[in-house]
Amino acid sequence: MQLKGDLLIGQRRVQGKLAAIQALNPATGERLEPSYCGGGVAEVELACSLAEAASFAYGETSLQQRAEFLETIALEIEGLGDALIERAMLESGLPKARLEGERGRTCGQLRLFAAVVRAGEWQDLRIDPALPERQPLPRADLRQRHIALGPVAVFGASNFPLAFSVAGGDTASALAAGCPVIVKAHSAHPGTSELVGLAVQAAVAKCGLPEGVFSLLFGSGSDVGQALVADARVQAVGFTGSRSGGTALMATAQARSQPIPVYAEMSSINPVFLLPRALQSRGVELAQGFAASLAMGAGQFCTSPGLVIAQAGAALDAFLAAAAEATGATAAQTMLTPGIHSAYEAGVEVLASHERVRPLARGQAAAGPNQCRAGIFVTRAADFLADESLQGEIFGSCSLVIECADEAEIRQVAACLEGQLTATLQMDSDDMAEAQALLPLLERKAGRVLVNGWPTGVEVCHAMVHGGPFPATSDARTTSVGSAAIARFLRPVCYQNLPQELLPAALRDANLEGCSRLLDGKRVL
């Protein structure tokens, strides 16, 4: 398939007129054709007006119709074949197997949302029937469902060029909710974005949906994205990226005459607590698991284990020695972009030169441009507690180990942490009391609590929470992975005394769609 460097607005191809972006192969430094001229005011206007026009009809598609659309997108993406994987490899430096897995995850995610749409639980249907005889006043007939918020702006992430980009989790969940989507492509993988965008565009046409259901914009800098978030027709924002990028979008969304929700997944260092008996009984095994999790994908995951907390002593020393050995043997890996690589290098340099931090291990030296050389550093709890900057995320394979004097200090560290996506307990059954003491603190800090696993690897399922208190995300009440992500793009509406024929189908007495409903507060299947 010939890449053309066009914006995809509804069913149209539009050539941008502003400064161009061009992908770069991070493994070689080579620039990749074509270049993508940026969209401006006119392109944002066109995408938003088409999205607004599509919004009513798309929001009222039947469960079946909407589910088939999501499944068609998955088929179209699979139909792109090897061309998609090859382009994504060139643009991201990620290996083939990883990208094939990510394509599987992306399409699986779309199919999961199709199943979720069909099941209809997300509508949160509620019926409180009229009580005409009630004293002192009768009750009206009251019914509730959730409806789509309207057009959603989605920002592609650099580190998942498929699963969190053009047709990734934010797009899939917004489309599942009934919201048209306008994607601002990540500038690191425009070719991959164009290919996936064409697949979504084709699915819109095949399913006979209004063209404004999907658009894909390119643009250098933040102008196009900021204009999208500021546009009155856009009703919510999905973003995965840096804390500074996320908070900038939050500020724009709040400054609108109508503020809108922003779901920004930003920054997390994913603390791992090594409890005493586990550390004692299987420190070396833990060190190997830790080093493997840290090295995975050059640490370019929101859930990379950036913080390890344990009690100082011989067991921790043994863990550190084994972790140093494993990481010391880790080959350097190409990072996604030169910008990510230089930010990683700068972050590691700050840690390395911190007078209260000691270097423990570095991975093998780089053998090419933009390579991440893993790093492990160590500090004492008192020093960590005294310096907030040590909680900053360093995106890449970098972790800081906190040596605590005792269990009380471990809890003190837990209590001072910022919001996180994950918190992990490595524990044996004899560590139960300490785990029970930590759990309430960790629930308050993180969206997901793990026992005896590693935080990397986020399952796409119904119970997943990929979220957490600020700065992990801008809105701890939601998740950006898993079927519950659909709730981000919905709001409740109550219908009072509507005649049956005016009621939405799902709320009529005859429950034709067969969804579970809350009848007078009781669940009815």
Next chain:
Amino acid sequence: MQLKGDLLIGQRRVQGKLAAIQALNPATGERLEPSYCGGGVAEVELACSLAEAASFAYGETSLQQRAEFLETIALEIEGLGDALIERAMLESGLPKARLEGERGRTCGQLRLFAAVVRAGEWQDLRIDPALPERQPLPRADLRQRHIALGPVAVFGASNFPLAFSVAGGDTASALAAGCPVIVKAHSAHPGTSELVGLAVQAAVAKCGLPEGVFSLLFGSGSDVGQALVADARVQAVGFTGSRSGGTALMATAQARSQPIPVYAEMSSINPVFLLPRALQSRGVELAQGFAASLAMGAGQFCTSPGLVIAQAGAALDAFLAAAAEATGATAAQTMLTPGIHSAYEAGVEVLASHERVRPLARGQAAAGPNQCRAGIFVTRAADFLADESLQGEIFGSCSLVIECADEAEIRQVAACLEGQLTATLQMDSDDMAEAQALLPLLERKAGRVLVNGWPTGVEVCHAMVHGGPFPATSDARTTSVGSAAIARFLRPVCYQNLPQELLPAALRDANLEGCSRLLDGKRVL
């Protein structure tokens, strides 16, 4: 019961040290004893530290324990007897029957939330069991529940001194969610607030809960409230009041180093659409219903019908004549405070002197201080569309009728409306096509859509939505009335591979609390 003018912080009585507030009988202008000295930094600090300390234990109370606490609050409020009603009458100018009804609503609300807590649906329990044999990778055991956000700041509203004040809907839903509550009392009814605060304080003690579960602060001006919302320990805010007050709290919440959700219910003019056949067939009846809804409680309801939209012509003229007659016969009613009365007068004056607006009717002249004289005004759709200021809420019995040239202009008015709490269709069965054309617009604008009713009167039930897009509220994804309000104070947490004994009781294999759960995405009772 002797009122003392104290702040109630945990189980303590604390005398404020800053400027005092004193209630005023709006019907007479008389000042009411005692005066309430304002709390300052020290009192906010104490309330927040107690709330934070109570937060973990209270958040993990059993469903049964928490439900009994809510029921005990209701009993304690009822135990205050006539003293509560008498004080509330003096402070609000509201009639006895209305306040007795409001007390019933307040206690009924607490008992509804007790039932909701016991049913446990609000926990949104989800279990995706481990799939150890799955290829290419096994799935971990993943479970999800919703937990309490932490301490919540609640601002009492002036217009519901019981049902939306100290133990009103925000407090009841936050306590139901497992959040400690710190109430900033509304300065218009401090005595009522102290009485209800004492009832909640007593319930905390009787139920053996940590004292920080509830505190009640007084303060003139906005300093105490702003300090509360800025405090790092407070995790969410419930507010009912003006648009300026709500947006000030939103700004403070967003400026924190950790932004928090603000649920502000602010401003709505509650459009009522009179469709042609209904207007033709029963215009006089509609006019009487409209005038009654407008007069109710001197229009001091968030859902007062402030906007009527219909096609110009003989049928509308007949409606207007009947509405003018009914409103002309309406006696003036005492408003809640001199401030609300003067804002009402100023708002009516702006309408009356607007060159594109014509006065239709005023209620009977005031017979005492602070009385609301109802007003109906008329303008043409083109003039309404051209002047945004005509969408501003005038709190009190004041409504603007929009004359439209045709059905297209009716839809144009609907499309230009700001966010609303309610939108109402008055229709006959022959109006179905027009209603179907309007419904998608109204769903996007309002939290509740009514047919052939009046928006005043908000049922406390499971299907209610008292919410809507900005500026009706700061967060359209929720409701502040009804059992779904509990969701405002919760967030999801996922548990990965936790041993049974570390899991929260509701998520263990043995479903001891008997709540419905989503098993692999399927609802299981």
